[in-house]
Amino acid sequence: MSANVQAIESYRNSFLKEVEANVEEGDWVKMCMQCGVCSGSCPLGPYWEHPPQEIFMLIRAGKREEVLKSSSMWMCTSCYNCIARCPRELPITHIMHGLATYAERLGMAPKNQPTRKFALKFWDNLTKKGRVNELKLGVSLYFMNGFVEGIKTALKAMPLGMNMYKTKRLNPMEYFGGHGVKDTSGLKAILKKAEEIELAKLKKTDA
Amino acid sequence: MAKKEYSFYPGCSSQKGASGSNYQVSVDAMCETLDIQLNHIPDWNCCAASIGYAGGGELPRLALSARNMALSEQAHPDQDIVATCAACWLATRETKERLNDDEELMKETNEALAAAGLEVKANKKVRHMVEVLIEDLGYEELGKHVKKPLEGIKIAGYVGCQTNRPFGIHGESFENPVYLDKLTETMGAESLPNYEKKVQCCGGALAFSEPEKSQDLVKGIIEAAYDGGADMIVTPCPVCQMNVEVYQDQINARHGTKFKMPVVYYSQLMAVAYGSSAKEAGLDGNIIKAKQLEDIAGK
Numbered sequence: 064m065s066a067n068v069q070a071i072e073s074y075r076n077s078f079l080k081e082v083e084a085n086v087e088e089g090d091w092v093k094m095c096m097q098c099g100v101c102s103g104s105c106p107l108g109p110y111w112e113h114p115p116q117e118i119f120m121l122i123r124a125g126k127r128e129e130v131l132k133s134s135s136m137w138m139c140t141s142c143y144n145c146i147a148r149c150p151r152e153l154p155i156t157h158i159m160h161g162l163a164t165y166a167e168r169l170g171m172a173p174k175n176q177p178t179r180k181f182a183l184k185f186w187d188n189l190t191k192k193g194r195v196n197e198l199k200l201g202v203s204l205y206f207m208n209g210f211v212e213g214i215k216t217a218l219k220a221m222p223l224g225m226n227m228y229k230t231k232r233l234n235p236m237e238y239f240g241g242h243g244v245k246d247t248s249g250l251k252a253i254l255k256k257a258e259e260i261e262l263a264k265l266k267k268t269d270a
Numbered sequence: 271m272a273k274k275e276y277s278f279y280p281g282c283s284s285q286k287g288a289s290g291s292n293y294q295v296s297v298d299a300m301c302e303t304l305d306i307q308l309n310h311i312p313d314w315n316c317c318a319a320s321i322g323y324a325g326g327g328e329l330p331r332l333a334l335s336a337r338n339m340a341l342s343e344q345a346h347p348d349q350d351i352v353a354t355c356a357a358c359w360l361a362t363r364e365t366k367e368r369l370n371d372d373e374e375l376m377k378e379t380n381e382a383l384a385a386a387g388l389e390v391k392a393n394k395k396v397r398h399m400v401e402v403l404i405e406d407l408g409y410e411e412l413g414k415h416v417k418k419p420l421e422g423i424k425i426a427g428y429v430g431c432q433t434n435r436p437f438g439i440h441g442e443s444f445e446n447p448v449y450l451d452k453l454t455e456t457m458g459a460e461s462l463p464n465y466e467k468k469v470q471c472c473g474g475a476l477a478f479s480e481p482e483k484s485q486d487l488v489k490g491i492i493e494a495a496y497d498g499g500a501d502m503i504v505t506p507c508p509v510c511q512m513n514v515e516v517y518q519d520q521i522n523a524r525h526g527t528k529f530k531m532p533v534v535y536y537s538q539l540m541a542v543a544y545g546s547s548a549k550e551a552g553l554d555g556n557i558i559k560a561k562q563l564e565d566i567a568g569k
């Protein structure tokens with residue numbers, strides 16, 4: 064059984080329970096009083112199909128697909144405005160990240176959402192060497208929409224790259240090595256173990 | 271005053287050749303004047319910022335910051351951790367607090383760290399450089415070292431998000447923090463206390479992935495600075511600095527604006543006021559030149 068089918072089976076009746084068990088800080092969702100302050104505080108909120116308040120409502124209404132397939136939470140900038148203002152003190156930022164992580168794990172995240180692609184590249188870049196290489200990240204970002212599109216985006220950003228380059232803030236040598244941690248194998252072992260522990264817990268609550 | 275030492279978490283953006291490398295240069299100059307010694311955490315790793323969640327779950331992300339803390343505990347047991355990047359600071363401090371109030375998370379994190387023979391206690395303070403300046407030295411002490419007051423420059427203090435929320439600087443409000451204004455004035459420049467976009471988000475990492483949406487936010491931040499008569503913007507965060515400075519050409523092309531607003535770090539203001547050269551203050555790293563600061567530095 065795929066992870067997704069498994070998750071549906073065990074939470075047939077309650078998406079809220081599923082979120083409480085499997086999403087970071089998910090047990091806070093029931094505390095939301097639907098005041099709407101978070102939605103009004105969200106910098107890219109106007110672009111979200113379902114701003115945070117609505118996401119919480121949809122979770123309680125059991126709209127599993129609508130929530131997990133949504134591109135909305137991928138547009139969270141982690142500005143913490145919502146958290147600073149929520150009268151119920153919900154860790155909204157973390158729940159948005161948690162929903163995105165969960166949707167990604169279940170393979171339900173919108174494939175072409177640009178921040179999703181960027182965030183996955185970022186993680187990849189980081190876990191390979193332990194540090195983020197901005198140039199590599201930039202280059203793969205430009206090419207993330209395919210080669211031709213990539214060239215176009217790269218050209219558009221050219222003057223920007225040149226400016227950064229001239230001020231020595233984007234060193235091309237970085238691309239061929241760049242900074243990384245010495246103990247990459249240790250770092251990888253830590254991440255692997257952490258992932259194992261977390262996934263084991265997901266399964267446990269599934270059963 | 272005796273030398274102050276801290277366990278320093280530099281973060282990726284400060285690396286040689288990276289976008290915030292000139293921030294680091296100015297921080298070094300500032301610290302030299304203030305007799306602050308930053309001891310780099312050996313073999314630190316990236317913290318995944320606020321964008322690691324797509325590929326990394328909660329525990330792997332916490333483990334990243336925990337590894338840095340563990341290395342700091344080993345190498346500099348009696349020193350607070352200090353970061354200059356708002357996102358690094360936030361991720362590390364959040365990890366510390368979450369490990370402290372959740373025994374299970376602490377146990378699991380240590381299980382993960384054990385895979386590399388490490389252990390974390392998470393008992394150190396995790397601080398932003400600005401906190402060190404304000405709390406451990408204080409405005410009065412910071413003012414004593416001023417050799418060249420930044421007279422005649424009007425500066426909008428752009429605090430942004432992550433140095434402000436959810437933790438913020440002790441004693442400051444979320445909606446109207448004043449520490450950047452105070453630092454600006456301590457250096458002899460004029461601040462813009464009613465700067466409207468002081469705590470407006472710039473789009474953060476989404477500047478890369480959703481450039482047009484983020485640039486609309488940045489446009490507002492710059493416009494408000496012009497409206498207030500500012501000559502330049504000052505920030506405490508390498509991501510804010512980059513986002514507000516480097517896209518001005520693209521915004522101009524898209525909106526027909528004529529933005530050319532220098533965006534500098536608080537540490538650059540301080541280094542110049544303390545008598546550093548333009549190069550020591552990292553001014554050569556600014557894409558939009560901060561001419562008035564260069565002039566003062568050259569005097």
Ligand code: SF4
Pocket residue numbers: 094095096097098099100101102115116119148149150151152153155
């Ligand atoms: S601000 Fe808090 S209580 Fe209000 S809708 Fe948002 S999450 Fe719910």
Ligand code: SF4
Pocket residue numbers: 101104105106107115138139140141142143144145146155156159
């Ligand atoms: S942290 Fe995310 S969800 Fe909260 S206001 Fe900012 S962008 Fe919106």
Ligand code: SF4
Pocket residue numbers: 195280281282283284315316317318319320355357358
């Ligand atoms: S916040 Fe940014 S600069 Fe700091 S370590 Fe993380 S990714 Fe690197």
Ligand code: SF4
Pocket residue numbers: 140141142356357429430431432433470471472473474475507508509510511513
């Ligand atoms: S203002 Fe922008 S860069 Fe600075 S912390 Fe907020 S989102 Fe990050």
